[in-house]
Amino acid sequence: MNDIEAILAELRKFNQERDWDQFHNGKDLAVGLSVEAAELLECFLWKKPEEANLDKIREELADVLNYAFQMADKYGLDIKQIMLEKIQKNAEKYPVEKARGSAKKYTELAQE
Amino acid sequence: MNDIEAILAELRKFNQERDWDQFHNGKDLAVGLSVEAAELLECFLWKKPEEANLDKIREELADVLNYAFQMADKYGLDIKQIMLEKIQKNAEKYPVEKARGSAKKYTELAQE
Amino acid sequence: MNDIEAILAELRKFNQERDWDQFHNGKDLAVGLSVEAAELLECFLWKKPEEANLDKIREELADVLNYAFQMADKYGLDIKQIMLEKIQKNAEKYPVEKARGSAKKYTELAQE
Amino acid sequence: MNDIEAILAELRKFNQERDWDQFHNGKDLAVGLSVEAAELLECFLWKKPEEANLDKIREELADVLNYAFQMADKYGLDIKQIMLEKIQKNAEKYPVEKARGSAKKYTELAQE
Numbered sequence: 127m128n129d130i131e132a133i134l135a136e137l138r139k140f141n142q143e144r145d146w147d148q149f150h151n152g153k154d155l156a157v158g159l160s161v162e163a164a165e166l167l168e169c170f171l172w173k174k175p176e177e178a179n180l181d182k183i184r185e186e187l188a189d190v191l192n193y194a195f196q197m198a199d200k201y202g203l204d205i206k207q208i209m210l211e212k213i214q215k216n217a218e219k220y221p222v223e224k225a226r227g228s229a230k231k232y233t234e235l236a237q238e
Numbered sequence: 239m240n241d242i243e244a245i246l247a248e249l250r251k252f253n254q255e256r257d258w259d260q261f262h263n264g265k266d267l268a269v270g271l272s273v274e275a276a277e278l279l280e281c282f283l284w285k286k287p288e289e290a291n292l293d294k295i296r297e298e299l300a301d302v303l304n305y306a307f308q309m310a311d312k313y314g315l316d317i318k319q320i321m322l323e324k325i326q327k328n329a330e331k332y333p334v335e336k337a338r339g340s341a342k343k344y345t346e347l348a349q350e
Numbered sequence: 351m352n353d354i355e356a357i358l359a360e361l362r363k364f365n366q367e368r369d370w371d372q373f374h375n376g377k378d379l380a381v382g383l384s385v386e387a388a389e390l391l392e393c394f395l396w397k398k399p400e401e402a403n404l405d406k407i408r409e410e411l412a413d414v415l416n417y418a419f420q421m422a423d424k425y426g427l428d429i430k431q432i433m434l435e436k437i438q439k440n441a442e443k444y445p446v447e448k449a450r451g452s453a454k455k456y457t458e459l460a461q462e
Numbered sequence: 463m464n465d466i467e468a469i470l471a472e473l474r475k476f477n478q479e480r481d482w483d484q485f486h487n488g489k490d491l492a493v494g495l496s497v498e499a500a501e502l503l504e505c506f507l508w509k510k511p512e513e514a515n516l517d518k519i520r521e522e523l524a525d526v527l528n529y530a531f532q533m534a535d536k537y538g539l540d541i542k543q544i545m546l547e548k549i550q551k552n553a554e555k556y557p558v559e560k561a562r563g564s565a566k567k568y569t570e571l572a573q574e
Contacts, residue, residue: 129242129318136325144337149396151287152295156279157395159302160496163275164388166309167268171381172373175263183264184315187306188324190271191317194303197278203296205303206241212300213248225256261508269507272384276500283493284485353466353542360549368561375511376519380503383526387499390533391492399487407488408539411530412548414495415541418526421502427520429527430465436524437472449480 130195130205137196152200159193166190242307242317249308264312271305278302354419354429361420376424383417390414466531466541473532488536495529502526 127135141147166186169178198205239247253259278298281290310317351359365371390410393402422429463471477483502522505514534541 129240131241133318133321136322140325140329143334144332146337152290153282153285153287154396156275156282157391157493160272160275160279161388161392161395163268163272163302164385167272167381168385170265170268171385172378173265175265178264180313183309183313184320185324187309187313187315188320190275190302191306191310191321192324194299194306195321197295197299198303201292201295201299203299206245208296208300209245209303209307210248212297212304213252217252220256222255225258266508269381269503273500273504273507276497279493280497283497284490353464355465357542357545360546364549364553367558368556370561376514377506377509377511380499380506384496384499384503387492387496387526391496394489394492397489399489402488404537407533407537408544409548411533411537411539412544414499414526415530415534415545416548418523418530419545421519421523422527425516425519425523427523430469432520432524433469433527433531434472436521436528437476441476444480446479449482 133195134199137192137199141196150196150200152197155193155197155200159190159197162186162189162193245307246311249304249311253308262308262312264309267305267309267312271302271309274298274301274305357419358423361416361423365420374420374424376421379417379421379424383414383421386410386413386417469531470535473528473535477532486532486536488533491529491533491536495526495533498522498525498529 141150166183166189169182169186195205198208253262278295278301281294281298307317310320365374390407390413393406393410419429422432477486502519502525505518505522531541534544
């Protein structure tokens with residue numbers, strides 16, 4: 127079993143044991159994911175990037191990932207596939223010759 | 239190579255080709271992740287969960303996952319390990335006998 | 351003195367007494383605002399709208415408003431003016447004859 | 463009529479003309495507010511605070527404020543009152559003698 131399947135198996139077991147699947151509609155999963163993303167973001171509030179606490183980042187990032195995996199599972203999406211497809215799509219959107227280089231260029235491209 | 243490593247390899251290649259690693263500090267990655275989580279959330283705005291567009295969910299969820307994977311990679315965190323550890327931690331926080339059951343119980347537990 | 355000026359005066363006094371203006375750059379104010387918006391959102395996680403706790407909503411909404419007012423003040427923006435201008439802009443974007451009516455229409459318009 | 467009442471009057475008129483009050487439940491207003499806060503945050507992505515575009519900040523901040531005002535109105539909350547009460551509460555939480563001074567102190571206090 128590959129890594130992603132192994133993690134999904136643990137998430138499914140966790141939810142089944144608690145009979146929590148009934149509450150996991152897509153909207154609340156998206157709400158939960160946004161809340162966890164904000165808790166991760168809070169690690170950096172009023173700080174320089176390098177001042178954030180790594181243990182806290184580790185924990186909040188794990189929450190984000192667990193919600194994101196549950197959301198993919200809810201909709202039957204293949205995590206590896208959708209991620210690789212998006213990378214490919216971004217590669218076309220930001221071609222190397224156009225995107226390579228200065229922060230300014232990067233910023234402008236990222237804003238498009 | 240397992241799935242997670244394969245995805246990380248693609249993300250690293252994408253960033254190296256564009257020389258974008260220099261911009262990927264933890265704070266902006268956390269900002270980007272929050273922005274993408276909100277775009278995913280927007281799929282559900284003013285809607286019932288089942289009314290959201292799956293193609294849009296697929297795309298925004300892929301963005302969230304790509305940022306989350308890049309953040310883990312930035313800090314050298316093992317994605318599978320931190321996710322499984324968090325599931326274990328949650329299993330202790332929400333023991334089956336206490337958590338199993340009604341939505342009301344679930345809501346209260348989730349708020350703790 | 352009108353209401354908005356009275357609130358801004360209190361916020362300025364609070365920050366000056368603590369010498370906190372030096373930390374209030376726009377980026378961290380925007381981060382703080384997103385974090386507080388997520389805490390407000392969390393009041394509704396796994397709940398129907400009417401199940402959320404009003405005392406908690408009241409407190410988190412106040413945090414959101416305080417950050418938003420400080421951000422406006424930071425950039426010298428006139429709160430009343432920018433809000434009324436945006437309402438006017440939205441009125442043109444969603445003309446009454448087009449927008450009035452069903453939830454379906456509303457959803458599609460709001461997604462544009 | 464004071465400023466806040468004048469703004470609320472415009473928001474109410476806008477929604478009544480479009481018959482949109484029926485869609486404005488607290489949960490979706492909180493979702494909308496989070497989405498707008500993220501759009502404001504996006505102005506600063508990959509940028510130093512001073513590099514963000516003021517016109518964009520102005521517009522996104524107005525969206526945040528308009529959602530926040532509508533939310534207060536939805537729950538019958540007095541905006542000035544809840545904001546001043548929260549400032550007072552924060553003043554007790556961060557007493558001047560303890561909070562005044564270095565960024566380090568501020569960061570630690572803000573994380574509590």
